[in-house]
Amino acid sequence: MSVERLQYTIAGDAPGHSVALNGFRIGPENATRKVFLQGALHADEQPGILVLSHLLPMLEAADARGELSTSFVLFPMVNPVGMGGIGFGQHQGRYDLASGVNFNRDWPDLFAAIETDIDGRLGEDADANVAEIRAAIHRWLDGRPPGNLRDNLRLTVMREAVDADYVFDLHCDNEALVHIFSAPHCNAVMESLSDWLGGSAILTANDSGGGSFDEVWPLPYLRAAEKYPELPIPVPVAACTIELRGRFDVFDDVAKTDARNLFGFFQGQGLVGGERPPEPARGVRPTPLNATEILRVDRPGLLAYQVQTGDQVRKGDVVAELLQLDGPEAFTRRLPVTAGTDGLVLSRNARKYVWPGCSVAKIVGTEPLASRTGKLLED
Ligand SMILES: [Zn+2]
Incomplete structure (x- = not known):
């Protein structure tokens, strides 16, 4: 039984600058399973920080009671670089100010990284294949030369997450309502997680095209299984992005309830012992990510919403009216912005002043949409 503080100091790109990454490892040293959780990778999305701050003492208490059979690694605030994105009195933590890179896009393609290395190493034993792929990923990570601050932070985090059986990225x-992004191979796990959290959607894709953090972990196994269809190659990790409502939904009571529900989920998965709480009610089932419409505007204006999150709409329903702000019809004409699918209004834009390309809403349909090809994430 132990609680270990993980403290990394990562040198900055400017002289005299560095960032501190702080985390925790909790659980028995001989644990055979591992859960990795992180919050605020998009540093302006902070509900996860509060949730993990509540989960931490729950896990510590369970550890002290001898109820942990699993190692938990938590980085409540995994992106100290993004937390520093303060300018003109505002915090933006979505993009790296140095490069313009979205912090949750373009993570390394681990299959491309290890494809040559694993050639000839895989065989008829599923467990051995998983071990070979994990070992190859370790070798690749160990061989990375130091890069810039963002790259070095990414490598530090990846080395902590690489051997986890569960990877949860809290955004x-x-x-929005609570929802989950994941890949279909772990649908059963995500259904349970969603039930515990009271989720409103589980949006699945093997590869969104965005290279988000949660997609890093299953993809090498999924790609290897595609390349070697005659060999048994299971996916040993359940990874997801959990969207904990909207960016202003940082409330202590809500976060504590979310943490309790995560703890209940872990108990349900057999990762934590103790007295099991009753199972939650069955909720939503997974739908393909390409069946969720991301409704956008093609001109500037001010949004006047006609729906709430949680509403069901039909194709053609008016989701919002876009008040024109210039030209002869300024402030007198409203253009309807209509749903392109039947479904649930999962999210809206908190900012009502929009311009071409801005998102108005996500609508969770069930049938893949012809318009939803290529990169499937919002930005
Ligand atoms: Zn995010």
């Missing part, structure tokens, strides 16, 4: 949307 939030703009204004």
Whole structure:
């Protein structure tokens, strides 16, 4: 039984600058399973920080009671670089100010990284294949030369997450209900997680095209299984992005309830012992990510919403009216912005002043949409 503080100091790109990454490892040293949780990778999405701050003492208490059979690694605030993105009195933590890179896009393609290395190493034993792929990922990570601050932070985090059986990346949307992004191989796990958290959608894709953090972990196994269809190659990790409502939904009571529900989920998965709480009610089932419409505007204006999150809409329903702000019809004409699918209004834009390309809403349909190809994430 132990609680270990993980403290990394990562040198900055400017002289005299560095960042501190702080985390925790909790659980028995001989644990055979591992859960990795992080919050605020998009540093302006902060509900996860509060949730993990509540989960931490729950896990510590369970550890002290001898109820942990699993190692938990938590980085409540995994992106100290993004937390520093303060300018003109505002915090933006979505993009790296140095490069313009979205902090949750373009993580390394681990299959491309290890494809040559694993060639000839895989065989008929599923467990051995998983071990070979994990070992190859370790070798690749160990061989990375130091890069810039963002790259070095990414490598530090990846080395902590690489051997986890569960990887949970805690984000939030703009204004939204709880939902999960994941890959279909772990649908059963995500259904349970969603039930515990009272989720409103589980949006699945093997590869969104965005290279988000949660997609890093299953993809090498999924790609290897595609390349070697005659060999048994299971995916040993359940990874997801959990969207904890909207960016202004940082409330202590809500976060504590979310942490309790995560703890209940872990108990349900057999990762934590103790007295099991009753199972939550069955909720939503997974739908393909390409069946969720991301409704956008093609001109500037001010949004006047006609729906709430949680509403069901039909194709053609008016989701919002876009008040024109210039030209002869300024302030007198409203253009309807209509749903392109039947479904649930999962999210809205908290900012009502929008311009071409801005998102108005996500609508969770069930049938893949012809318009939803290529990169499937919002930005
Ligand atoms: Zn995010």
